[in-house]
Amino acid sequence: MSWMRKDLLGLEYLTREEIELILDTADSFKEVSTREIKKVPALRGKTAVNLFYEPSTRTRVSFEVAAKRLSADVINIATETSSVRKGETLIDTGKNIQALKADIIIMRHNCSGAANMLARALDISVVNAGDGWHEHPTQALLDIFTLKEKLGKIKGLNVTIVGDIAHSRVARSNIWGLTKLGAKVTVCAPEMLLPVGIEKTGVKTSSNIDEALKNADAVNVLRMQFERDEGAAFPEQLDYFKRFGITGERLAKAKKDIVVMHPGPINRGIEMSSEVADGANSVILEQVTNGIAVRMAVLFLVAQAREAKA
Amino acid sequence: MSILIKGARVIDPANKIDALLDILIEDNKISKVAKNIKAQAENTIDASGKIAAPGIIDMHVHLRQPGREDKETVVTATASAAKGGVTTVLAMPNTNPAMDCAESIELLKGIIKKDAKINVLICGTITKARLGKELSEIAALKKSGAIAISDDGCSVDSDELTLEAFNKAKQSGILTICHSEDKKLSGKGVINLGFNSTRLGLRGISNESEYKRIERDIELAEKAQAPVHIAHVSCRESVEIIAKAKKKGIKVTCETAPHYFSLTEDALLGYDTNMKMNPPLRSKEDLAAIKEGLKDGIIDAIASDHAPHTENEKDIEFERAEFGVIGLETELAVAVTELVHSKILDWGELVERFSVNPARILGIDKGTLSEGKVADIVVISPAEEWQVSKGGLISKSKNCAFLGRTLKGAVDYTICNGKIVYKR
Numbered sequence: 024m025s026w027m028r029k030d031l032l033g034l035e036y037l038t039r040e041e042i043e044l045i046l047d048t049a050d051s052f053k054e055v056s057t058r059e060i061k062k063v064p065a066l067r068g069k070t071a072v073n074l075f076y077e078p079s080t081r082t083r084v085s086f087e088v089a090a091k092r093l094s095a096d097v098i099n100i101a102t103e104t105s106s107v108r109k110g111e112t113l114i115d116t117g118k119n120i121q122a123l124k125a126d127i128i129i130m131r132h133n134c135s136g137a138a139n140m141l142a143r144a145l146d147i148s149v150v151n152a153g154d155g156w157h158e159h160p161t162q163a164l165l166d167i168f169t170l171k172e173k174l175g176k177i178k179g180l181n182v183t184i185v186g187d188i189a190h191s192r193v194a195r196s197n198i199w200g201l202t203k204l205g206a207k208v209t210v211c212a213p214e215m216l217l218p219v220g221i222e223k224t225g226v227k228t229s230s231n232i233d234e235a236l237k238n239a240d241a242v243n244v245l246r247m248q249f250e251r252d253e254g255a256a257f258p259e260q261l262d263y264f265k266r267f268g269i270t271g272e273r274l275a276k277a278k279k280d281i282v283v284m285h286p287g288p289i290n291r292g293i294e295m296s297s298e299v300a301d302g303a304n305s306v307i308l309e310q311v312t313n314g315i316a317v318r319m320a321v322l323f324l325v326a327q328a329r330e331a332k333a
Numbered sequence: 334m335s336i337l338i339k340g341a342r343v344i345d346p347a348n349k350i351d352a353l354l355d356i357l358i359e360d361n362k363i364s365k366v367a368k369n370i371k372a373q374a375e376n377t378i379d380a381s382g383k384i385a386a387p388g389i390i391d392m393h394v395h396l397r398q399p400g401r402e403d404k405e406t407v408v409t410a411t412a413s414a415a416k417g418g419v420t421t422v423l424a425m426p427n428t429n430p431a432m433d434c435a436e437s438i439e440l441l442k443g444i445i446k447k448d449a450k451i452n453v454l455i456c457g458t459i460t461k462a463r464l465g466k467e468l469s470e471i472a473a474l475k476k477s478g479a480i481a482i483s484d485d486g487c488s489v490d491s492d493e494l495t496l497e498a499f500n501k502a503k504q505s506g507i508l509t510i511c512h513s514e515d516k517k518l519s520g521k522g523v524i525n526l527g528f529n530s531t532r533l534g535l536r537g538i539s540n541e542s543e544y545k546r547i548e549r550d551i552e553l554a555e556k557a558q559a560p561v562h563i564a565h566v567s568c569r570e571s572v573e574i575i576a577k578a579k580k581k582g583i584k585v586t587c588e589t590a591p592h593y594f595s596l597t598e599d600a601l602l603g604y605d606t607n608m609k610m611n612p613p614l615r616s617k618e619d620l621a622a623i624k625e626g627l628k629d630g631i632i633d634a635i636a637s638d639h640a641p642h643t644e645n646e647k648d649i650e651f652e653r654a655e656f657g658v659i660g661l662e663t664e665l666a667v668a669v670t671e672l673v674h675s676k677i678l679d680w681g682e683l684v685e686r687f688s689v690n691p692a693r694i695l696g697i698d699k700g701t702l703s704e705g706k707v708a709d710i711v712v713i714s715p716a717e718e719w720q721v722s723k724g725g726l727i728s729k730s731k732n733c734a735f736l737g738r739t740l741k742g743a744v745d746y747t748i749c750n751g752k753i754v755y756k757r
Contacts, residue, residue: 035532112649134650135534136604143603155652156534192534219537220528 026324029332030142030149033158034199042200046168048320049313055092056315065323066095070125073099074116075152076132081287081311082152082162086129089318098125113137114144121147126326130154135192148325156190161321162286163196165314167204169306170241172313173282178205183235185211185267186245186294189218193245193286198224211235211267232267233276241282244269247294260293269295274304282306334375334751335359341380341712345387346681347689347701356385358708361751366702376753378746380712386684387700388420388451388709388749389665390691392510393485393564393588393636395657396422396453398444399437400429405641405729410661411450413639413728415755417662418711418744421452421691421699422639425485426463433458433469435477442478451749452709454695456510459484459498465491468498475505480695483510485564488546490516492553499557508695510562511550513571514612518542523652525598525613533601535652538613544570551578551585562694563587565638567612569622576631586694588634591660591667592734594623600734606647606654607734610640624677633690637664641730658734662726667735669715669742680715708751717743 024040034042055063071090073083083099090097100120111119113132120128127148130138135155142149153159171177182201188194188210198221201208208226210217217228229235236242247263274281283295283304291297300307336358343354343366355370356363365372391414397405405413414422424441426432432441438455445453457474461467463484471482482502488511489495502509519542524530526537547563551574554561566572566589578585592610597620600608608614626632640657647654665687672678678686692700699709719725721735747755 112645114648132650134652136651139604140650154534158534189531195532195534218531219526220531223528224532 026328029325029329031160031321031325032138032142032149032151034160034163034196034203035158037203039203042164042167042203045164045317045320045324046171048324049164049168049316052319052323053313053316055319056312061092062094063092064094066090066093066326069095069127069326070123071095071097071127071129071322072120072125073097074120074128074130075100076102076130076137077153079131079153082131085311085314086152086318089315090322092315093319093322095322113141117141117145121145126329127322148329150321150325153192155192156195157192158196159192160196161314161318162193163200164321165310165317166197166243166284166286167200168317169284169310169313170282173306174240177201180206180240181209181238182206183209183211183239183242184245185232185235185242185269187216187247188212188221189216190248191245197243198226202226209235209239213266233273236273236277236281239277239281241284242269243284244295246286246288247290264293268293269299271296271298271302274299280304284310287311336376336378336748336751336753337370337372337374338378338380338385338710338712341383341385343385343702344680344684345702346685348703350702351681356702356710358710358748358751361708363702363704363706363708366704378712382714383745384680384713384715385702386680386711386713387688387702388711388747389418389687390421390695390697390699391419391636391639391661391664392423392634392691392695393590394422394424394639394661395427395641396424397641398428399440404643407444407448407453409727409729410639410641411448411453413659413661413726415450415747415749416727416744418665418713418747419451419661420709420711420747420749421454421697423454423456423481423695426456426458426483427486431458431462432456432474432479433461433463435470435473438474438477438479450754454697455479456481456483456485458482459489459509460494463487465489465494468494468501471498471501471507472505475507479507480697481508481510481562483512483564485510485512488512488514488516492549495550496553496557499554499559499561503557503559508560508562509554510564511547512564513543513546513550515542515546518545523609523613524601525615527598527616529598529601533604538611540568540570540615540619543568543612544574547571548574551575551583554585555583560584560586565590565593565612566623566626566632567593568615568619572622572626572631576626576629579631586633586690588636589623589627589632590636590638591664591671592658594620594627595667595671596734604651606649606651607658607732607736609651609654609656610638610658611656624672627672627686628677633686633694635664635668635686636691637661641728642732643730647732658732659726659728659730662728663721663733663735663740665711665713665744666719666740666742670740673715674741708748710748711744712746714743714745716741719743
């Protein structure tokens with residue numbers, strides 16, 4: 024099969040085959056980063072623009088590295104210093120970038136659906152680097168890629184996602200991706216952080232982390248954010264660590280080879296203890312490395328799809 | 334001026350008429366409704382195969398004037414209404430200035446007198462500046478011509494103040510229209526609370542935020558023995574609560590809008606801001622309950638909640654976009670398509686929801702084709718299909734939930750006060 028989409032907006036919109044194609048393409052790009060000269064000419068002459076409306080270092084840098092290893096030119100736009108501050112609308116900003124003859128916009132935005140809207144308005148590719156609580160597809164793809172690399176397959180795996188499911192785009196993208204590939208997913212959170220109807224995606228829900236870890240082949244630990252405006256509804260940090268924090272003690276009762284993932288940046292001592300973050304089961308830094316290959320695959324595929332159409 | 338409508342299927346449920354008849358209009362009034370009227374008229378409309386009915390009385394319209402003439406004006410809104418077969422609108426008071434005092438109402442009356450193509454009735458506010466803090470001078474509003482009061486867009490949170498408003502409204506003989514929403518429950522929600530709000534990562538608005546407040550509004554109206562009208566009912570529990578209250582003999586009436594019986598929350602899956610309104614599009618079960626309520630007569634009226642917004646306010650990030658859609662030009666066709674052609678309502682029942690009942694609720698002498706009444710009439714091609722397009726809309730704003738949809742039922746003529754105000 025071949026990739027036909029100009030954009031990557033979310034894993035909800037992809038078929039199993041499309042997700043597998045990205046993973047396979049990422050697999051072939053992974054080797055590039057191990058070369059003496061870490062570069063291939065796949066996107067030479069193409070321009071990728073990082074358009075970030077929310078502060079982010081790791082995702083932006085990962086995309087930048089990925090684009091550069093494909094030989095694309097990369098422009099970074101931080102909205103604090105651009106005309107966005109002067110009240111320019113998102114669509115106007117997008118159309119201006121398109122008029123510069125850029126090929127791909129990689130966007131992070133605090134509003135859910137912002138990438139969908141931009142993609143509709145533009146002819147050039149839009150890659151969603153996280154929109155509100157909606158999706159963060161490349162994060163989920165790199166999580167799945169890492170998991171597959173560690174355990175050889177996704178189908179039939181028990182994967183637990185723990186944390187603020189309600190407000191997490193990482194959780195949503197992981198749920199869509201993992202369930203499409205045949206994993207059995209459990210989401211674990213305090214009752215108030217489980218969003219309405221989430222079980223309709225095919226996941227199980229739990230508010231007891233020890234139970235949710237029992238048969239898990241992997242656990243994906245989400246970053247807890249206590250600074251949101253719904254603050255009052257959130258459990259206390261220490262209380263959260265006590266009830267849901269991933270500790271050595273908890274892991275000792277889980278499967279011996281359980282894979283521990285985290286999208287970063289880690290709040291040590293809040294959602295995960297240092298002992299676990301740095302421990303033998305943790306693949307957190309491998310996730311970062313794999314993120315480059317996955318993002319190279321995504322940039323390559325969307326650019327190719329546009330070329331095929333033109 | 335005289336007009337003769339020949340051979341129409343005349344639907345006039347107030348007079349229990351559904352027959353092929355002619356209608357003669359003279360001196361702005363309906364002078365005769367009969368078979369084969371032999372009269373010379375200045376204008377003869379061949380209406381064979383068409384329906385003639387009382388013009389629509391849309392009791393929920395945002396004209397935006399004064400204050401937001403960039404969204405809509407009395408000129409454009411009433412032209413849009415005429416195109417949709419609407420001959421009377423009730424103008425919601427959330428303008429700038431708000432319709433909270435006699436001076437503002439006089440200002441709007443002046444604009445209407447100069448610019449309106451159809452009848453425009455005025456709704457005053459319940460509280461000053463719609464802030465829910467201090468009651469407007471309700472008697473003065475009534476005296477200057479307001480026929481109802483509402484803080485539409487907001488609900489008055491204080492039970493005490495709401496009860497006082499019902500008491501004052503009763504004394505003044507004016508209807509209270511409630512936008513029933515508990516903002517403590519709906520919060521910053523932007524779409525219906527449910528699986529779709531979870532999928533889309535958007536904050537949800539629960540059914541509870543609507544029906545709990547309807548329950549309270551009805552309870553306080555009952556206490557005051559005042560009539561109450563519930564605006565834009567969207568969910569099943571609300572219909573149940575209103576049904577119970579009506580059974581108990583409480584003087585409650587309500588309306589729904591075409592989008593609540595034609596679209597569900599699934600329309601939101603692409604983050605289309607033209608599907609963003611308050612209350613939000615609900616679930617399939619809610620939509621079924623709204624249709625059922627219309628059929629049973631629990632829901633008395635259909636009103637558009639015509640809410641124009643500029644593209645600048647809609648063509649932006651979903652959660653930042655304004656709530657509301659326009660509806661004057663599509664409400665009849667949406668209802669014909671979704672209710673009549675799918676056999677939920679017959680034509681007589683449809684005309685009751687669009688004209689007879691709104692007239693009764695508002696206490697105005699309209700909604701019938703009786704001889705001697707002012708001629709507000711719509712002539713419709715019931716099976717004619719047309720596609721809704723931005724270019725075809727004459728409202729100043731284009732935030733329509735039905736863009737691209739093919740609808741059945743087209744307005745051929747709208748006659749208001751005996752004059753043809755729209756001809757297709």
